Amino acid sequence: MSVSFPHLGYKRLSRAIFEWQAADRTALLAVFILMEVFLHWLWCAFVWWYQDALGAYVYIHLLYPLWFGITVMGVFFWGIARHLSHLKRQTTAIKNKNLNKWQLLLVVPYTFYIATVIIMVGYSSLFAGVSLVGGAMLGMMLIKRRYAWRVFLLQIALILLAILAPYFGIHLPNLRQLTFVYPFLDSQNYLTYNELMAIENTLATSVFKGVTLDWSSISELQRSSTFFWRATHVLLALPKAIFIVYMFRTLLLILDDSKNEILKHANQDELTQLKNRRYGLTQMKQALKELQDGQDFSVILLDLDWFKDINDTYGHEVGDQVLFEVAQTLTQALTDAAIVSRYGGEEFLIVLPATSHDGAMLIAEQLRKDISKHIIKVDDNEAFSVTASLGLYTFTHEQSVCMKQARTEQLQLEAALQPAPAGKPRHHRSALPPEYQTLLPPDICQRLICTADKALYEAKDRGRDQVVSANHMFVSENSRHVMLCGI
Numbered sequence: 261m262s263v264s265f266p267h268l269g270y271k272r273l274s275r276a277i278f279e280w281q282a283a284d285r286t287a288l289l290a291v292f293i294l295m296e297v298f299l300h301w302l303w304c305a306f307v308w309w310y311q312d313a314l315g316a317y318v319y320i321h322l323l324y325p326l327w328f329g330i331t332v333m334g335v336f337f338w339g340i341a342r343h344l345s346h347l348k349r350q351t352t353a354i355k356n357k358n359l360n361k362w363q364l365l366l367v368v369p370y371t372f373y374i375a376t377v378i379i380m381v382g383y384s385s386l387f388a389g390v391s392l393v394g395g396a397m398l399g400m401m402l403i404k405r406r407y408a409w410r411v412f413l414l415q416i417a418l419i420l421l422a423i424l425a426p427y428f429g430i431h432l433p434n435l436r437q438l439t440f441v442y443p444f445l446d447s448q449n450y451l452t453y454n455e456l457m458a459i460e461n462t463l464a465t466s467v468f469k470g471v472t473l474d475w476s477s478i479s480e481l482q483r484s485s486t487f488f489w490r491a492t493h494v495l496l497a498l499p500k501a502i503f504i505v506y507m508f509r510t511l512l513l514i515l516d517d518s519k520n521e522i523l524k525h526a527n528q529d530e531l532t533q534l535k536n537r538r539y540g541l542t543q544m545k546q547a548l549k550e551l552q553d554g555q556d557f558s559v560i561l562l563d564l565d566w567f568k569d570i571n572d573t574y575g576h577e578v579g580d581q582v583l584f585e586v587a588q589t590l591t592q593a594l595t596d597a598a599i600v601s602r603y604g605g606e607e608f609l610i611v612l613p614a615t616s617h618d619g620a621m622l623i624a625e626q627l628r629k630d631i632s633k634h635i636i637k638v639d640d641n642e643a644f645s646v647t648a649s650l651g652l653y654t655f656t657h658e659q660s661v662c663m664k665q666a667r668t669e670q671l672q673l674e675a676a677l678q679p680a681p682a683g684k685p686r687h688h689r690s691a692l693p694p695e696y697q698t699l700l701p702p703d704i705c706q707r708l709i710c711t712a713d714k715a716l717y718e719a720k721d722r723g724r725d726q727v728v729s730a731n732h733m734f735v736s737e738n739s740r741h742v743m744l745c746g747i
């Protein structure tokens with residue numbers, strides 16, 4: 261197999277299995293089958309060894325053909341496992357073609373084998389259920405899913421046939437003595453499973469051993485025979501069940517990891533490791549929804565100055581390094597409450613929920629200083645610093661109240677103009693659902709960013725490396741910009 265066991269811990273190994281090549285996974289399935297066959301072989305050896313004691317419950321003369329069959333199948337599966345582990349030396353095309361054949365050669369005989377063992381060892385719902393479900397699940401994880409599904413159906417068909425066979429007069433070999441339990445008893449009384457087992461075993465003993473029937477021997481047998489067969493079925497089913505649950509758990513853990521990985525890539529900017537624009541906007545929208553009454557909401561748009569010149573002078577790689585280091589500076593300077601994202605090429609969006617204008621101005625000024633102070637080292641001889649321009653806008657709680665009110669009125673008007681559905685009264689103006697009355701316009705984020713962007717332009721116009729507040733601009737320029745972004 262391509263992955264060497266000693267170099268991997270068991271956790272990493274079980275995860276690595278899912279990344280293995282198909283041939284290796286099929287070989288692993290062959291190894292699992294071999295282990296299961298060996299367990300059956302050991303059980304036969306155990307019964308044979310204690311045949312004097314267990315002969316009362318087991319048809320020993322049937323044990324030998326079963327044991328022989330298990331040995332033959334063990335050798336067969338061992339041969340397949342060996343062949344599969346050599347298969348990976350072949351080229352991919354030949355390997356894939358051969359692999360299908362080998363997978364079928366593995367799972368079809370296994371299906372007949374396990375069905376035979378289940379039938380001969382006495383149809384226990386535990387043993388049959390675990391074998392059916394577990395085998396199918398393992399198959400789905402390790403080989404072609406189509407094959408695993410078909411083999412699963414074949415196993416169900418075989419077990420159903422085996423269950424129905426006695427009703428058609430076909431007597432299948434069964435190691436368990438006296439296994440015919442007719443579902444429709446002549447007795448009017450309801451018998452529990454244990455009582456049935458006890459009677460069955462007592463009868464078997466009386467028939468084959470000439471033991472006198474009495475209730476003490478019944479309870480004796482109930483304890484011994486039932487215990488023996490239950491223990492057998494648990495022994496044969498449990499390792500498979502534990503292993504399958506473990507593999508399933510590993511599979512779910514892998515799926516969780518992949519989901520987190522996908523989410524990370526979907527939400528994160530790869531270069532700067534900040535949130536990307538889409539995720540930044542989603543979080544901004546969420547923060548606006550969660551804004552409490554009386555709280556202000558500030559937005560900063562930060563753009564690096566003369567960034568094209570940095571690319572032209574030092575190359576794109578250094579440009580990338582600058583973007584990464586500026587992103588680090590921002591993350592270090594801001595608290596977790598701030599939402600920092602890469603908004604565009606060399607532009608960053610910083611959202612400060614529940615932050616007043618004065619507080620946001622202080623933060624923006626500090627960010628500007630931090631960036632200009634930060635030295636970017638290109639190599640041992642060369643270093644430089646960059647500056648940034650920042651546009652800030654604070655959406656005050658008074659504006660928020662006004663906007664919500666205007667929106668509510670607009671929605672009420674729209675509702676009033678809508679024709680009422682047939683048979684239903686028209687909504688009264690004040691009858692809008694409460695959530696409607698707290699809504700900000702759907703494009704509120706764009707409006708706030710657009711306003712901050714105007715301040716950013718102004719900062720660039722004024723000579724860069726500075727912070728400009730859109731709120732101050734509105735006061736000084738008679739609200740011209742306010743109208744432009746619809747605030």
Ligand SMILES: Nc1nc2c(ncn2[C@@H]2O[C@H](COP(=O)(O)OP(=O)(O)OP(=O)(O)O)[C@@H](O)[C@H]2O)c(=O)[nH]1
Binds near residue numbers: 575
């Ligand atoms: N290295 C690098 N450069 C980028 C990336 N994204 C955008 N840019 C470059 O950033 C530059 C932005 O240039 P401009 O929009 O002219 O802005 P500027 O040179 O910073 O000038 P002002 O913004 O007016 O100060 C362009 O040359 C883009 O190619 C990136 O991910 N990596």
